[in-house]
Amino acid sequence: MGDFLTFMAVSLTTLLRGVPLTLQLALLSVVTGGILAFALAFMRLSNRVWLDYPARAYIFVFRGTPLLVQIYLIYYGLGQFTGLRASFLWPFLREAYWCAMLALALNTAAYSAEVVRGGLLSVPSGQIEAARSCGMSHWLTFRRITLPLALRQMLPGYSNEIILMVKSTALASTITVMEVTGLAAKLISQSYRPVEVFVCAGAIYLVINFAVARGFTLLERRFSPERQRPHVQPNQIEESRV
Amino acid sequence: MKPVMMIAAAMAVATALPLHAEEKVLRIATEGAYAPWNFTGPDGKLKGFEIDLAEDLCKRMEVKREIVAQAWDGIIPSLTAGKYDAIMAGMSVTPEREKVIAFSKPYAAGINVLAVAPDSPLADLPGTGETWSLTSQSDQAQKRLDEIRPLLDGKVIGVQGSTTASAFMENTFGDSVELREYKTAEEHNFDLMNSRLDAVLANATVLAEALTKPDMAGAKVTGPMLSGGIFGVIGVGLRKDDSELKQKFDEAVGAAVKDGTVSALSEKWFKVDISPRD
Numbered sequence: 001m002g003d004f005l006t007f008m009a010v011s012l013t014t015l016l017r018g019v020p021l022t023l024q025l026a027l028l029s030v031v032t033g034g035i036l037a038f039a040l041a042f043m044r045l046s047n048r049v050w051l052d053y054p055a056r057a058y059i060f061v062f063r064g065t066p067l068l069v070q071i072y073l074i075y076y077g078l079g080q081f082t083g084l085r086a087s088f089l090w091p092f093l094r095e096a097y098w099c100a101m102l103a104l105a106l107n108t109a110a111y112s113a114e115v116v117r118g119g120l121l122s123v124p125s126g127q128i129e130a131a132r133s134c135g136m137s138h139w140l141t142f143r144r145i146t147l148p149l150a151l152r153q154m155l156p157g158y159s160n161e162i163i164l165m166v167k168s169t170a171l172a173s174t175i176t177v178m179e180v181t182g183l184a185a186k187l188i189s190q191s192y193r194p195v196e197v198f199v200c201a202g203a204i205y206l207v208i209n210f211a212v213a214r215g216f217t218l219l220e221r222r223f224s225p226e227r228q229r230p231h232v233q234p235n236q237i238e239e240s241r242v
Numbered sequence: 243m244k245p246v247m248m249i250a251a252a253m254a255v256a257t258a259l260p261l262h263a264e265e266k267v268l269r270i271a272t273e274g275a276y277a278p279w280n281f282t283g284p285d286g287k288l289k290g291f292e293i294d295l296a297e298d299l300c301k302r303m304e305v306k307r308e309i310v311a312q313a314w315d316g317i318i319p320s321l322t323a324g325k326y327d328a329i330m331a332g333m334s335v336t337p338e339r340e341k342v343i344a345f346s347k348p349y350a351a352g353i354n355v356l357a358v359a360p361d362s363p364l365a366d367l368p369g370t371g372e373t374w375s376l377t378s379q380s381d382q383a384q385k386r387l388d389e390i391r392p393l394l395d396g397k398v399i400g401v402q403g404s405t406t407a408s409a410f411m412e413n414t415f416g417d418s419v420e421l422r423e424y425k426t427a428e429e430h431n432f433d434l435m436n437s438r439l440d441a442v443l444a445n446a447t448v449l450a451e452a453l454t455k456p457d458m459a460g461a462k463v464t465g466p467m468l469s470g471g472i473f474g475v476i477g478v479g480l481r482k483d484d485s486e487l488k489q490k491f492d493e494a495v496g497a498a499v500k501d502g503t504v505s506a507l508s509e510k511w512f513k514v515d516i517s518p519r520d
Binding site: 076079080085094096174176178182185186188189190192194 | 315316318319322338339341342343403404408422423424425429432433436437438
């Protein structure tokens with residue numbers, strides 16, 4: 001038992017050194033992917049074929065193929081082109097870290113684009129028409145009415161996507177990135193004790209994702225002020241919105 | 243299926259079982275990505291030195307064999323978990339591994355060497371073409387390693403994770419080189435040719451095979467071939483409590499080494515005899 005606990009402590013301290021890298025990968029790819037997702041969603045909703053179809057194709061490809069395959073294609077595949085190796089992109093693509101970040105960002109963009117599109121479509125047209133009839137411009141309507149309502153609708157779906165991304169960073173270990181899972185694999189190769197090490201690794205992801213889930217719950221509350229004041233009558237809310 | 247037929251089928255299975263039990267099936271794990279030791283051929287079948295040797299050993303032990311491919315980094319835990327009975331995957335006998343599993347008598351010696359991409363400044367490192375044992379010729383080996391150390395300073399070196407090559411690099415050059423660990427030797431060879439790596443350290447027989455492939459044209463072996471010490475010898479990995487199987491393997495391996503079967507297979511697959519010498 002003493003040996004078990006000491007080894008658990010050793011595992012935990014070793015794996016915790018990978019947490020900054022895991023968080024960095026997740027954060028950077030979620031932010032980059034999020035920006036790209038908005039662009040893709042607007043392309044999908046633009047009603048212009050030359051914008052809509054490229055976005056559709058992108059989403060189809062990146063949702064339809066495994067992330068692991070995308071990581072391998074970007075890391076090992078792109079390196080095969082001599083022209084690329086001579087280009088200004090190579091200092092980035094040479095590094096496993098940037099390849100992993102790129103693959104994660106491109107992948108999450110495809111999934112998030114559909115979440116964003118769903119959120120934007122869920123805003124009732126009556127609310128938009130009301131805003132327009134009050135004299136708001138397209139942009140003002142979007143900023144004041146569509147976006148806040150859409151964000152609220154997106155949150156539950158988007159929190160799923162971020163939690164999936166945190167877990168997907170584990171795949172970066174397959175291309176030599178030493179994040180939590182990479183360090184776990186290394187520790188197992190030295191100790192041959194997979195159970196203890198993987199339990200620790202799992203616990204670390206659990207804690208990170210617990211924080212993410214809690215964060216989103218708080219955000220959802222913030223975006224739904226009426227839920228915090230149950231004593232307010234529904235008709236009063238309607239009045240305050242007008 | 244009608245009830246009568248089901249009963250008939252059940253009886254058929256029941257009567258067939260004792261017949262099968264007489265012929266014990268030995269499950270042997272290999273990696274399947276470590277040519278020419280063990281690899282998957284174009285037809286999807288496992289091939290290589292260890293596949294041939296396993297066949298010979300099982301004949302000597304009079305058991306039926308089943309060879310399965312298993313990813314390297316889970317190969318020991320899966321043995322202790324009972325997913326198979328033995329490992330033949332170019333696995334060196336090391337003190338760390340011996341804490342967890344048992345090994346049969348060795349059937350090969352482990353020799354490791356560095357390799358670099360074409361036009362690398364690291365080609366022709368001191369000691370190229372020489373072979374030194376870290377055990378019996380440690381002075382000469384150490385002298386060469388000391389000459390190589392400053393040349394490798396700050397370089398990115400690829401190794402397969404959980405191997406004696408990775409342990410050796412970490413112990414010997416750990417603070418001066420940047421070490422990258424890969425799942426398979428094929429993957430670090432890819433990155434060597436992609437110029438992501440300055441050099442790789444791997445088993446000499448595996449590198450010799452890889453260097454004959456067109457996609458590694460121009461890559462070179464550099465520095466001394468190293469044997470003994472941490473690279474040690476290669477044996478069949480077995481569960482510690484499986485002493486009966488260990489005894490059988492010891493006898494079979496001992497006989498195969500003695501009558502020249504191992505040397506012949508080694509010459510066939512590696513073009514060089516790496517059978518263990520006492």
